[in-house]
Each structure stands twice: as C-alpha cells, then as structure tokens.
Amino acid sequence: MAYTPIRFIDDAIRVEFDQPPVFEKTPPCPQRFAWLEETLVVEEMLAEWSDFNRRGRMARNMQPGHAAVAASRGSLGVGRFFFRVRVTDGRIFDIYYDRAIQDADRRKGQWVLWRELEQENG
Numbered sequence: 497m498a499y500t501p502i503r504f505i506d507d508a509i510r511v512e513f514d515q516p517p518v519f520e521k522t523p524p525c526p527q528r529f530a531w532l533e534e535t536l537v538v539e540e541m542l543a544e545w546s547d548f549n550r551r552g553r554m555a556r557n558m559q560p561g562h563a564a565v566a567a568s569r570g571s572l573g574v575g576r577f578f579f580r581v582r583v584t585d586g587r588i589f590d591i592y593y594d595r596a597i598q599d600a601d602r603r604k605g606q607w608v609l610w611r612e613l614e615q616e617n618g
C-alpha cells in the first residue's frame with residue numbers, strides 16, 4: 497500500500513498500553529493515544545520501523561566505528577520508533593517514540609503524532 501502525507505502535525509501525545517512495555521525505551525505500538533483532548537484507538541498497525549541516526553551535537557560526539565554500531569541499534573537517548581496506524585474512525589497516522597532525553601527531569605523521551613496520511617488509490 498502507498499500512503500501520501502496530507503497534514504504535518506508534530507504534536508506531543510500521551511499513549512496508553514493494555515500491557516506496559518517490557519522495555520520502556522523500546523516500546524511496541526500503543527493501543528490508544530490522546531491528542532487534542534480526543535482519545536484515538538488504534539485499530540490496526542500498518543507498518544513499523546526505527547531510525548537510530550544521531551542528530552545535532554549527538555552526531556559529532558562519537559568515534560566513527562562506534563557510530564556505525566550505534567546506527568544499527570541505537571544508544572543512550574538516541575533513536576526513534578515509528579508506527580503507522582489506522583484508528584477506529586479510519587484515519588491513518590504516523591506516530592513515533594523519540595528516546596531523546598529532554599532534560600534532567602524528562603529522561604524517558606516522548607511520543608509524537610508526526611503526520612496524518614491518506615491511502616493512495618490504484
């Protein structure tokens with residue numbers, strides 16, 4: 497299936513799991529997420545992928561050999577886990593968990609509603 501982005505959102509969301517993830521910083525797809533005072537129920541996960549590229553100053557603070565290993569499995573505070581989901585009303589969204597440490601009080605990363613998509617006909 498091919499999907500086309502129709503709206504860039506990039507808002508922090510709160511997610512809910514029926515069973516808490518075994519590994520908090522390597523989460524599975526959530527069953528629900530809250531956005532703009534609405535709780536959206538995930539009906540189907542359409543795709544999942546990860547990105548362990550280092551960004552900003554994190555891209556410059558590692559030796560090349562270590563960076564290659566980190567690019568395949570991530571390292572402390574680096575990595576995003578993406579999920580393309582269809583919610584019960586039929587809308588399709590890309591959401592992700594960003595493991596980046598925000599500050600000393602927010603070390604667990606955050607969930608983000610990245611964009612809304614539509615399925616291409618054909």
